[in-house]
Amino acid sequence: MNTTELQSLKARLHGRLILPADPDYDTARRVYNGMIDKRPAAIAQCADTADVVAVLAFARESETLLAVRGGGHHGAGLGVCDDGVVLDLSPMREVRVDDASREVRVAGGATWGEVDRATQPFGLAVPSGIISTTGVAGLTLGGGHGYLTRKYGLTIDNLIGAEVVLADGRVVTASASEHDDLFWALRGGGGNFGVVTSFRFRAQPVGEVYAGPTLWPVERAAEVLRWYDDFMRQAPDDVYGFFAFLNVPPAPFFPAELHGRTMCAVIWCVTGPIAAAERALEPARRLGPPAFTMLGAMPFGALQTMHDALMPPGLQWYWKGDFVRELNEQAIAEHVRYGSALPTALSTMHLYPIDGAANRVDRHATAFSFRDARWSMVMAGIDPDPAKAPQITRWAKDYWSALHPHSMGAAYVNFMMEEGTPRVRATYRDNFDRLAAIKAKYDPANLFRVNQNIEPLTGGSGSRSAAP
Numbered sequence: 001m002n003t004t005e006l007q008s009l010k011a012r013l014h015g016r017l018i019l020p021a022d023p024d025y026d027t028a029r030r031v032y033n034g035m036i037d038k039r040p041a042a043i044a045q046c047a048d049t050a051d052v053v054a055v056l057a058f059a060r061e062s063e064t065l066l067a068v069r070g071g072g073h074h075g076a077g078l079g080v081c082d083d084g085v086v087l088d089l090s091p092m093r094e095v096r097v098d099d100a101s102r103e104v105r106v107a108g109g110a111t112w113g114e115v116d117r118a119t120q121p122f123g124l125a126v127p128s129g130i131i132s133t134t135g136v137a138g139l140t141l142g143g144g145h146g147y148l149t150r151k152y153g154l155t156i157d158n159l160i161g162a163e164v165v166l167a168d169g170r171v172v173t174a175s176a177s178e179h180d181d182l183f184w185a186l187r188g189g190g191g192n193f194g195v196v197t198s199f200r201f202r203a204q205p206v207g208e209v210y211a212g213p214t215l216w217p218v219e220r221a222a223e224v225l226r227w228y229d230d231f232m233r234q235a236p237d238d239v240y241g242f243f244a245f246l247n248v249p250p251a252p253f254f255p256a257e258l259h260g261r262t263m264c265a266v267i268w269c270v271t272g273p274i275a276a277a278e279r280a281l282e283p284a285r286r287l288g289p290p291a292f293t294m295l296g297a298m299p300f301g302a303l304q305t306m307h308d309a310l311m312p313p314g315l316q317w318y319w320k321g322d323f324v325r326e327l328n329e330q331a332i333a334e335h336v337r338y339g340s341a342l343p344t345a346l347s348t349m350h351l352y353p354i355d356g357a358a359n360r361v362d363r364h365a366t367a368f369s370f371r372d373a374r375w376s377m378v379m380a381g382i383d384p385d386p387a388k389a390p391q392i393t394r395w396a397k398d399y400w401s402a403l404h405p406h407s408m409g410a411a412y413v414n415f416m417m418e419e420g421t422p423r424v425r426a427t428y429r430d431n432f433d434r435l436a437a438i439k440a441k442y443d444p445a446n447l448f449r450v451n452q453n454i455e456p457l458t459g460g461s462g463s464r465s466a467a468p
């Protein structure tokens with residue numbers, strides 16, 4: 001890549017091409033995880049699909065490393081790279097709702113907050129995650145789990161189509177009736193197959209939910225985990241609650257005496273009539289008086305923003321995860337050990353339920369394979385201070401090592417750092433070979449490789465080692 005090539009790309013774009021000498025270069029190269037400090041040669045802020053086509057042609061012809069960025073939230077910092085070009089979709093954020101058909105079109109650089117703002121006035125929601133600041137693109141392409149998973153499935157189970165710019169520059173539609181192999185791969189296979197410029201979802205009727213946290217002293221964590229396991233096994237799909245170890249933030253709605261205390265919690269989101277939701281959570285009250293509970297009816301969009309202020313961009317993050325099917329006594333003991341010893345105020349462990357409707361989809365129906373898991377687990381070391389990076393990394397790795405033997409042996413691609421080809425392969429189990437074949441069809445030169453990479457199938461084996 002030389003200056004003339006960059007200048008020619010700059011002239012073709014409707015959006016901006018930001019270069020290292022530009023005053024906003026440092027802002028533009030930043031991603032959500034403050035631990036990531038990569039210096040691309042250029043950042044192309046794409047204004048439209050034509051810009052995406054132009055940037056892909058540039059990367060292909062100049063053989064430049066390419067990183068694609070949606071919301072920039074991936075923990076491993078996959079929305080940026082050293083020396084290459086970043087295709088940044090953040091200017092493309094339009095969300096359009098057709099309330100009659102419940103179809104929602106979302107541009108490739110939007111965040112979930114923008115989707116909620118557009119859908120909630122119609123009493124609709126697209127099942128997403130548990131925070132509003134994550135990008136729609138990365139979350140969806142990895143599968144997407146959150147507050148509505150037990151009721152309405154993963155985010156990909158609500159995806160009905162996508163506009164994709166392929167590695168060779170063609171713009172295609174992927175859906176059940178067009179490029180159905182690509183559509184299958186996009187639903188869980190990550191950013192391996194093309195740049196999605198627009199997603200088409202079917203939204204669900206979700207206005208108000210009964211939601212909020214219940215907190216118990218960490219000394220009761222083993223008892224609470226056993227109860228939670230049992231309760232969730234029998235709970236109807238309307239009931240969602242993710243388990244967490246956390247330090248109580250010094251927010252005014254928490255009693256001052258709890259501020260800074262390490263506790264265990266379940267953060268609930270119950271759909272359906274409010275009176276029924278109250279009754280559904282009655283067993284949680286019978287567990288004995290919690291240290292604190294703040295449950296009530298609220299708009300779904302408000303619940304989605306509850307964690308936003310606590311987790312601003314720029315913090316140091318190191319996380320690892322695994323899919324989990326059972327909580328045996330040894331696993332509970334290790335959870336109590338590491339969960340009681342959170343290394344910093346913001347560090348946390350979450351067990352996100354992915355059963356209910358998500359479990360009822362066949363594991364070969366989409367690329368997302370772990371349809372038989374009950375939880376997607378993540379241990380996240382988090383702190384604003386870069387000097388704490390080694391400490392939070394060590395804790396997350398040690399915690400993960402203690403729990404990995406009790407897991408299903410593989411993780412959600414959106415909760416992995418750069419952990420190598422065997423871990424990516426494990427995520428897809430017997431869907432992997434089909435993914436590698438589809439990769440060979442749509443991206444044979446592996447242009448899209450700054451991701452949880454699936455190498456194109458070559459002559460049958462399909463698994464050389466990945467190196468972005």
Ligand SMILES: Cc1cc2nc3c(=O)[nH]c(=O)nc-3n(C[C@H](O)[C@H](O)[C@H](O)COP(=O)(O)OP(=O)(O)OC[C@H]3O[C@@H](n4cnc5c(N)ncnc54)[C@H](O)[C@@H]3O)c2cc1C
Nearest residue numbers: 070071072073074079129130135137138139145191196451
């Ligand atoms: C605070 C926080 C909370 C989270 N909570 C949840 C949760 O509740 N549920 C959940 O499922 N996940 C959750 N995640 C994980 C989240 O799904 C991933 O971080 C996801 O990758 C974010 O998507 P993004 O577009 O912001 O990321 P990016 O870093 O921009 O991209 C992630 C990957 O997707 C690719 N990509 C991005 N945009 C496109 C595109 N338009 N076309 C093709 N490829 C693209 C990138 O190349 C990269 O490989 C959370 C993450 C954070 C930091």
